[in-house]
Amino acid sequence: MKITYVQTTLHGEEDLINIVKTRLIGIGAEPIRSQPIKFKDIPLTFCSFISEGYTEVYGNRKGVAFETESPIIYTCPVDTFDLMRGGNWLPGHEQFIFSSIDKMLEKYPSSEHFKKDFQNYFKSLKPKQVYPNNSEDFADVHYHTDYCLDFSTPWRLGCNEVTFQKPLKIKNVRIFHSREELDLLIK
Numbered sequence: 001m002k003i004t005y006v007q008t009t010l011h012g013e014e015d016l017i018n019i020v021k022t023r024l025i026g027i028g029a030e031p032i033r034s035q036p037i038k039f040k041d042i043p044l045t046f047c048s049f050i051s052e053g054y055t056e057v058y059g060n061r062k063g064v065a066f067e068t069e070s071p072i073i074y075t076c077p078v079d080t081f082d083l084m085r086g087g088n089w090l091p092g093h094e095q096f097i098f099s100s101i102d103k104m105l106e107k108y109p110s111s112e113h114f115k116k117d118f119q120n121y122f123k124s125l126k127p128k129q130v131y132p133n134n135s136e137d138f139a140d141v142h143y144h145t146d147y148c149l150d151f152s153t154p155w156r157l158g159c160n161e162v163t164f165q166k167p168l169k170i171k172n173v174r175i176f177h178s179r180e181e182l183d184l185l186i187k
Contacts (some may be wrong), residue, residue, distance in 0.1 A: 004050045025045050
């Protein structure tokens with residue numbers, strides 16, 4: 001199966017040109033605060049990959065498609081922010097973090113497979129487990145109106161998270177300016 005790594009940017013054309021020129025993503029040695037607990041001290045850069053079961057990327061914006069020989073630190077079938085509520089990690093979130101793309105795809109070949117499993121997992125939690133730092137009333141209301149349980153709210157999945165240690169050395173870098181351009185690059 002063909003996998004294409006993708007990094008999107010909010011920092012514009014200059015950032016893309018710099019990535020192409022340096023062949024590096026994620027310059028800087030500091031980890032971000034919202035990294036999964038197990039990886040909290042490792043400076044990571046966050047990308048996604050496109051495959052048959054995962055067709056979306058972070059936002060509809062400019063970016064680069066690339067290849068790398070760097071080892072994956074972890075991969076997740078969804079942006080790991082979706083494993084948090086109110087700044088807290090959901091209990092048991094570790095079950096959705098994998099050491100390789102192959103292991104993740106074995107369990108969740110598509111974002112739809114993940115969505116069903118995640119919804120069942122989320123339903124098994126109590127509101128106070130999801131929002132431990134809030135009142136019972138707050139936790140209850142926010143739990144029952146959560147986007148993954150409220151089927152009237154669109155829950156658009158398809159984007160995953162794959163992480164590498166900073167800085168990430170890349171090759172065969174190609175810039176895209178729209179989803180249409182990305183689709184042409186990966187064909």
